[in-house]
Amino acid sequence: MQISQTVQNAHQALSIFINQMIYDLKHLGEDVTVLSLGESFFEMEMDDFSQLDLEKINHYSDSQGIPALRKKLAHYYQSRYRVTVNPDQELIISVGAKSLIYMAMLATLEPGDDVLIWEPAWLSYPEQAKLVHAKPRFIPYDLPVEQLDTLFTDKTRMVVLCNPNNPSGRVYNRAELQRIHTTCAQAGAWLLVDEVYSDFVLDEPFVSLGELVPDFNHLIIINSLSKNLGISGWRIGYAIGPEPLIAALLRINQHVITCTGTPLLHYCNHYFDKLVNRALPQVEAVMHRRKRIKGMLQELGLDEMAGSATFYHFVHLGDYPGNAFAFAAQLLLDHHISVVPGYAYGENVDRFIRISIGWESEERIWLALQSIKNVITGPAPDPRQLRQRLLALPSVLSNVGFKEVVDEGLQR
The missing domain is CATH 3.90.1150.10 (Aspartate Aminotransferase, domain 1)
Structure with missing residues (x-):
């Protein structure tokens, strides 16, 4: 077998x-x-599902994610992180941030490409790289960002960064993020930044890379609505990036997922402000x-x-x-x-x-x-x-x- x-x-x-x-x-x-x-x-209360339109929630919905919720997520990134996002062309919702990271690798990498992953690294990054036939290589956790370019080869096509970091809790500052992105862009490599823990910051400002790179050039941002709202089992993640990337993710999503759970999307849209x-x-x-x-x-x-x-x-x-x-x-x-x-x-x-x-x-x-x-x-x-x-x-x-x-x- x-x-x-x-x-x-x-x-x-x-x-x-x-x-x-x-x-x-x-x-x-x-x-x-x-x-x-x-x-x-x-402690999250369960609001009334009967307030939702049953004709909508029991059926398939937009593969990119329902437009109203995409608009709310774009507004959230603008108001909280100063990132301007076009919800129709630069954002997609799918079944958890994890699946979107995999789809982003599938959409941008060819077999044999190198993926540099900054340690300590969430454990699914290297395995997902393997699943798309790329080669994961780790960046030592104590490497200064100024030395990132020394690890690049002619096969390096992506750098993966978790900010804030799971598992260490490190928060990268503005200058570090700018340097990392510049290194990637100059080499023609994507920077995939996992911002899933963006709300779990208290003592220092969180800087989204989307603020530093407003055109999302060579940039993929991944985040999770369900993680930040304490409903991680609902599996609602989203990706932000340039329109060609979002179009590629949508194509994959159509063939693999179809759409995120329609009742959950409508629930989060209807009660968005209360949940936040x-x-x-x-x-x-x-x-x-x-x-x-x-x-x-x-x-x-x-x-x-x-x-x-x-x-x-x-x-x-x-x-x-x-x-x-x-x-x-x-x-x-x-x-x-x-x-x-x-x-x-x-x-x-x-x-x-x-x-x-x-x-x-x-x-x-x-x-x-x-x-x-x-x-x-x-x-x-x-x-x-x-x-x-x-x-x-x-x-x-x-x-x-x-x-x-x-x-x-x-x-x-």
Whole structure:
């Protein structure tokens, strides 16, 4: 039975793999402190769907996204980030930001093209590049932006940047962004900037690249309505860029998606202002929480990669004698605390773990951080015993490829 080698070469999403183990432990009645989820949980009321036009919401809708919601998103970018967007020619809505990143790569890259991805990098970027037959190459997280051009080759066709960064929380300033884009444009390469966490910034101004490059020359902006509104399961993302790019994305969307869920689009359009007004104060509360968690890390002597945004901390493992996967597995099995190993986010960040603060109470996070400190300073587990314990989990049956991920992680 033939399975594409391209697909086989793409790794599982490690964060989703970790979360599957959490679900299995919870099904067994275990209490797990979840610091691995890539979302923040807001209190969002459910407004009345009966106020929507049933003749519209039960059927297909515009493949580019309903015009009224596109107009609201364009206005949001203008009023909040000073970016002028033509909602008819420069914006498209689809099923989540993730699918649009993949479509953008599919629309702009040829087989064998190089994609430079700035570390720490959201774990789907390199795998999506592989799926479109491009070659992902990582930019070390500590490389000065002035040296970006030294990594370019005659095959470099795209640079991927997450700003604000998942998982570190770094926010790139105006001068850095301008320099990165100039380097790309001069080389004829696209700059794909993932601005999904644009609202999760508190202490420093967020600069959208769309403000610096108003004609979107060699620029693709990706964002998420559902992520920023605390309804990530609704899967509503959007892309902003030059008209030829949006036309290409629309062509792909027509053949792969048709349209984003019509009821969800009409709901978000009808209640847009209410959703934003409910979510943004909670976003701000999460960012204040992030500052308090940072204080906890400092109190415990836990180092992290510099950052001030998003609801993540990228924590260094110090002198822990094992690798990041062994650490995450030991923490989950012995202490029922879930984190994501750093190697999911690049080649040079294996000595980190991602901690998400968007779900658990601060009291439980504080207790978890103490356990993390104790595991870091304690002995490493026996890899063979750790493997046996992992393979005894129900995930072996519920997660295809579980054994392969375990073996790869422990052997790093």
